[in-house]
Amino acid sequence: MTDNAVRVLVPTGMLGGGFPPETVTRGLQLGADVIAVDGGSTDSGPYYLGAGVAKTARAAVARDMRLLLRAAASAGIPLIIGSCGTSGTDSGVDWVAAITREILADEGLTLRVATIYSSQKASDLAALPIRPLPPAGPLDPAVLDGCENIVGMMGHEPIVAALRSGADVVLAGRATDTALAAAYPLMRGMPAGPTWHAAKIVECGGQCTTNPRAGGVLATIDAGGFTIEPLDPAAACTPSSVAAHMLYETVNPFTMREPAGTIEVGDAVYTALDDRRVRVTGSRFDPAGQHTIKLEGARLTGYQTMSFTAIRDPHILGRIDTWAALLRTMITEWVSNTLRLGPDDYSFDIRLYGHDAILEKLDPSAAPPREVGVMLLVQAPDQETATAVAKVANPLMLHLPTPDMDHLPSLAFATSPAETERGPAYEFVLNHVVEVDSPVGLFRIHLEESR
Known part of the structure; x- marks a missing residue:
């Protein structure tokens, strides 16, 4: 972190999706403080959660991870991967962790790896306060028992806990896409409004640019707002391309709920700094009265x-x-x-x-x-x-x-x-949230010993 700002490098929208290696090199040259990338999605349906397998090829994940581990080690910055193995099951985390260990040994890198597990037991959840999200109705306990796999969708807090414990690489189970990019800036004291809004804009890498195929983006977050810049010099961010990403996978383009609160961007202003970079100000984050964890289950x-x-x-x-x-x-x-x-x-x-x-x-x-x-x-x-x-x-x-x-x-x-x-x-079969007293209570963090 330099100049009272935190720079988040998001190389691609999904681990295993590929990216030009030179774009990551450029991100490091621009001063990236952390690399964050999503490793999963529910876009391809319930099979991957139900079966507990990844939709991405092992070779594709290994290719991306090798480049990112080299980059993180060379720059001395953390690497955060979320929703490992597509659905974020414990088996998905272990799958990515095994790939990571192989690469670290092959490359001779000494990075400490933290794994965060998000799979849930139906018997444990049955005793907790669970409420439905529209249009779901009250939860029948038999639905929980019938699930092949259940995961809880973590916010930034378990990731921050892993980083504070000394992790260089965080491999998280199911997480909100935004939590991955928001965790490190929030840990470093950046304001919640700009941090969460920036995390939402960069969650899919280059999708907020004029050429989504060209690679990822760099978000620079500071006390007054954030700036988005594409990592490919030939690509550009425009006020329209940046603002448009708030329309993506949201019920309301001006608000979005996270486990800890709600992103509010109705007053946000998008300004072109030049023909490639966009500055955003006026974002807010309203803390929730009750911390909730969304549950995903497949039967x-x-x-x-x-x-x-x-x-x-x-x-x-x-x-x-x-x-x-x-x-x-x-x-x-x-x-x-x-x-x-x-x-x-x-x-x-x-x-x-x-x-x-x-x-x-x-x-x-x-x-x-x-x-x-x-x-x-x-x-x-x-x-x-x-x-x-x-x-x-x-x-x-x-x-x-x-x-x-x-x-x-x-x-x-x-x-x-x-x-x-x-x-x-x-x-x-689950469109419900569980009310929790601790944002990390449902998740299990394991930090590997130093080599």
């Missing part, structure tokens, strides 16, 4: 098998909704007659890619599509049943005509075999 809902066929026949495409309705009816009848299964024994979904798979009836089109990909997604309590249903549907997805056709068309499966077993499927 197993069954097993899935998928088939995918393609239609180019103009006659069918001109009647695609009629054809799809017939397909649904025929699958139900054939499964009932051959497998003796009823509607409570399985479910299936048909999605017409190229027609209405994304918005369905919200965006109707009068013109027939040129081609359509038909995805059949079957779910059942076990994999064998899901695959059996998909196999029964196979002839229909290959040769089903419209009611007015006097011949069997030939459609095109995308793969052979046509059925792809997707394995276990999960769903998010």
Whole structure:
């Protein structure tokens, strides 16, 4: 920290997403005091939490971590990674920690690593005050017991505790994206308003710039506000690109709740310092009366098998909704007659890619599509049943005509075999917060011994 300011380097929006190495070098040259990067997300659905596995490739995470560990060691600054292993489960933290230890040994680096675990036991949570967030209702204890994995979303406090304990590298479980960038400046006494607002703007790296693919950003936080600068000299931050990030993943573009309080940016002013940097002032942070930790949980809902066929026949495409309705009816009848299964024994979904798979009836089109990909997604309590249903549907997805056709068309499966077993499927079932007396009480911090 220099000049009564703290400089936070965020190299990318997600660990394993990659970044140009020279942008991190530039961040160090600009005086970065800490490197912070998110390691996870719920964007890709509940599978990664339910299964406790990462969506990123190990090689991609190792590539990014090697560059960041070298940078942190050379500059003598902390490295903070949050939501390790995508969902922030204990297994995700251990996965990133194992990669980190391998790199440290390979590079001959002596950095102290702290791991912060955020997985929660249903039995421990059952005795705590838990309240729903809209639109969820009161929590049924059976929902907690049915979760494969539950994590608590930490704020900055456990990260600060790890840093104060002497950690050079902090590998945290599930955390708010903003907490990762806010922790070190708050520890160094920077004001909460500018710190939290800056953390929100830089959470996705270069997404607040005119070229999100070019690399990350550097946030300089001081007593009066903060300044955002892209790490690629060819990229730029503008008042619009910076302010726009408050629209990202927020219910209200002027406020955002953290475990400890609420970011308030309704009075913020965004000023271009030059053609690349933006200065922001007027941000506030209102402390909450009650500290809360958001819970995320995923439970197993069954097993899935998928088939995918393609239609180019103009006659069918001109009647695609009629054809799809017939397909649904025929699958139900054939499964009932051959497998003796009823509607409570399985479910299936048909999605017409190229027609209405994304918005369905919200965006109707009068013109027939040129081609359509038909995805059949079957779910059942076990994999064998899901695959059996998909196999029964196979002839229909290959040769089903419209009611007015006097011949069997030939459609095109995308793969052979046509059925792809997707394995276990999960769903998010918690949209609740637990009220806590201590912001670190639900989390377990382990600091490795010095080498």
